[in-house]
Amino acid sequence: MNELRSGFVSVIGRPNVGKSTLVNRIIGTKVSIASPRPNTTRSQVRGVLNRPDAQVVFVDTPGLHRPRTPLGERLNDAAQSSLEDVDVIVVVVDATAPVGKGDRMVVENALSRRAGPAILVAVNKVDLAPRRDVLERLAEVSAVAGATPGVEVEYFPVSSTTGEGVDALVAAVVAALPPGPRYYPEDMVSDVPEAFWVADLVREQLLARVKDEVPHSIACRVTEWEWPRVRCEILVERDSQKGIVIGRGGETLKQVGSAVRAQMAPGAYLELFVRVEKRWQYRDDALDRLGL
Numbered sequence: 080m081n082e083l084r085s086g087f088v089s090v091i092g093r094p095n096v097g098k099s100t101l102v103n104r105i106i107g108t109k110v111s112i113a114s115p116r117p118n119t120t121r122s123q124v125r126g127v128l129n130r131p132d133a134q135v136v137f138v139d140t141p142g143l144h145r146p147r148t149p150l151g152e153r154l155n156d157a158a159q160s161s162l163e164d165v166d167v168i169v170v171v172v173d174a175t176a177p178v179g180k181g182d183r184m185v186v187e188n189a190l191s192r193r194a195g196p197a198i199l200v201a202v203n204k205v206d207l208a209p210r211r212d213v214l215e216r217l218a219e220v221s222a223v224a225g226a227t228p229g230v231e232v233e234y235f236p237v238s239s240t241t242g243e244g245v246d247a248l249v250a251a252v253v254a255a256l257p258p259g260p261r262y263y264p265e266d267m268v269s270d271v272p273e274a275f276w277v278a279d280l281v282r283e284q285l286l287a288r289v290k291d292e293v294p295h296s297i298a299c300r301v302t303e304w305e306w307p308r309v310r311c312e313i314l315v316e317r318d319s320q321k322g323i324v325i326g327r328g329g330e331t332l333k334q335v336g337s338a339v340r341a342q343m344a345p346g347a348y349l350e351l352f353v354r355v356e357k358r359w360q361y362r363d364d365a366l367d368r369l370g371l
């Protein structure tokens with residue numbers, strides 16, 4: 080009989096390259112919210128892949144970026160700390176944009192780990208890029224990652240949306256894991272508490288509907304959970320943003336509410352409230368309260 084393999088895998092990369100979409104695709108169910116806006120993921124999210132031969136804990140992380148706010152610094156810290164003690168690091172880059180300074184820093188960061196985790200690079204969104212561009216990305220990123228002596232890096236063109244190439248990536252992840260126990264119960268797919276999950280679903284729906292600086296100014300928090308009544312507070316930083324989130328005649332909030340309810344257990348009664356909390360993303364007390 081083959082021994083069970085298990086371990087932890089950090090998924091890192093610049094914002095918006097598709098880390099959360101990739102983790103959702105691998106786990107086969109939505110464990111982390113995704114959106115076209117950068118900095119969607121705000122904390123580590125563990126998604127557990129259970130197979131007969133392996134248990135793999137994928138850690139989705141906030142996109143690494145140059146922080147402009149205390150919130151940004153905390154997002155980077157959350158991503159950075161995921162790299163401690165992992166067996167594998169999956170670095171995600173975007174096939175549709177040249178490998179830039181931000182990507183280079185992520186790759187170098189992964190390579191600098193002393194414990195020597197296996198490093199796999201996923202060139203994501205290949206469904207959006209001509210083959211020539213994908214090859215260019217592979218060349219660019221291997222020029223960065225391949226330059227370190229003694230470290231072997233593998234490369235995988237993937238599409239998190241269509242699933243292309245993802246099986247090969249997962250096979251390489253499992254092959255890189257040591258023999259070990261299951262760390263989580265076999266029926267567990269995520270470590271996110273339900274109230275956090277609902278707050279994230281609300282934010283995900285809002286991010287799909289607002290733009291410019293508003294996405295960064297939104298934070299959601301469930302303040303009451305008396306099933307089936309769930310109350311979720313939406314924080315914004317300015318009065319003008321409150322209007323945007325509510326929408327004309329309350330339309331935006333109504334759409335958000337029904338899209339989130341559709342993803343909750345049947346019978347949920349979701350109440351959404353919008354509150355202005357000035358400059359919350361710059362204030363440590365507010366960030367602490369939000370659990371960020």
Ligand SMILES: Nc1nc2c(ncn2[C@@H]2O[C@H](COP(=O)(O)OP(=O)(O)OP(=O)(O)O)[C@@H](O)[C@H]2O)c(=O)[nH]1
Nearest residue numbers: 094095096097098099100113114118119120142239
């Ligand atoms: N066409 C296509 N779109 C993708 C793919 N992967 C992700 N996306 C889209 O890219 C956007 C960003 O995806 P996310 O998964 O939220 O990206 P992320 O890296 O987790 O972003 P942050 O959490 O902000 O760091 C979303 O609109 C996704 O639908 C892909 O393989 N193909």
Ligand SMILES: [Mg+2]
Nearest residue numbers: 098099119120
């Ligand atoms: Mg994400």
